[in-house]
Amino acid sequence: MKHRDNVYVYELNDNLYINLTNKCTSNCEFCVRNQKDGIGTDVLWLRKEPDTADIMEQFNNFDVSKYKQIVFCGYGEPTLRLDTLIETAREIKQKYGLPIRINTNGHANLYYKKDITPRFEGIIDKVSISLNHSDAAAYDNICHSIYGLDAFQGMLDFAEKCKLHVPSVTLTIVDILPEEVQNECRVIADTIGVELKIRPLIS
Numbered sequence: 199m200k201h202r203d204n205v206y207v208y209e210l211n212d213n214l215y216i217n218l219t220n221k222c223t224s225n226c227e228f229c230v231r232n233q234k235d236g237i238g239t240d241v242l243w244l245r246k247e248p249d250t251a252d253i254m255e256q257f258n259n260f261d262v263s264k265y266k267q268i269v270f271c272g273y274g275e276p277t278l279r280l281d282t283l284i285e286t287a288r289e290i291k292q293k294y295g296l297p298i299r300i301n302t303n304g305h306a307n308l309y310y311k312k313d314i315t316p317r318f319e320g321i322i323d324k325v326s327i328s329l330n331h332s333d334a335a336a337y338d339n340i341c342h343s344i345y346g347l348d349a350f351q352g353m354l355d356f357a358e359k360c361k362l363h364v365p366s367v368t369l370t371i372v373d374i375l376p377e378e379v380q381n382e383c384r385v386i387a388d389t390i391g392v393e394l395k396i397r398p399l400i401s
Contacts, residue, residue: 205240206248207256213299214265216253216286217272218279220244223305224349225342226330228372231273242273250286262294267323271301280306280314287321299324304353308345315356319363326395327357329369332382358390368393 208215220243226232236242246252268290270276276283277300287298304327306314318325331337334350343349360367369387371380373396380396387394 203241204245205242206253207260208237208240210237212266213269214260215269215271217242218270218276218282219247219274221278222275223309223344224303227340247279250282250289253286254289267297267299269299269301275303276300277302277306278309284317284321291321297323299326301326303328304356305343305345305349307356308352313359315359315363322364324366325360325364326368326370327353329371329383332379332386354390357392361392368395370395370397373398
């Protein structure tokens, strides 16, 4: 079966995913991109970063009515392409009215050196943020962010600010973490006032 490359739009389970970039501010040890090149026959490593027209060209080849939501998540951090993300999300929302989610490491405000979450207002329905661990040192040991120990608190601050502009905010961890750490993460989520999702490790 022929492999697709420069895949900007791909399906997984009941959702349609948008892949904006290979760039990321972290190098997480458990990241799926360290294990394989893509999903099924779709190679998610990009040779060219897409603009909104590129994305919509692929997007419109799908029967959008089949999917529960649109998710900005690929082999890089989607918020690093913020202008394209917002422009594309707005077009999809206007044309199709589907719920839109961003999967993110939560470093956007550190990256842009300002609060970018107001740009999500009325466009993004859910933000899912990778918590990954319960303290800054442990987080840094597995995520290897360019922001070092500051990344953890920056991610939590981002989650709190998202609550002001996005209807649903979730922190996520993988299920391989010890139960004690999972419980500590649940306390963090409760303190911020967001959901915690414990998800299976993708391998």
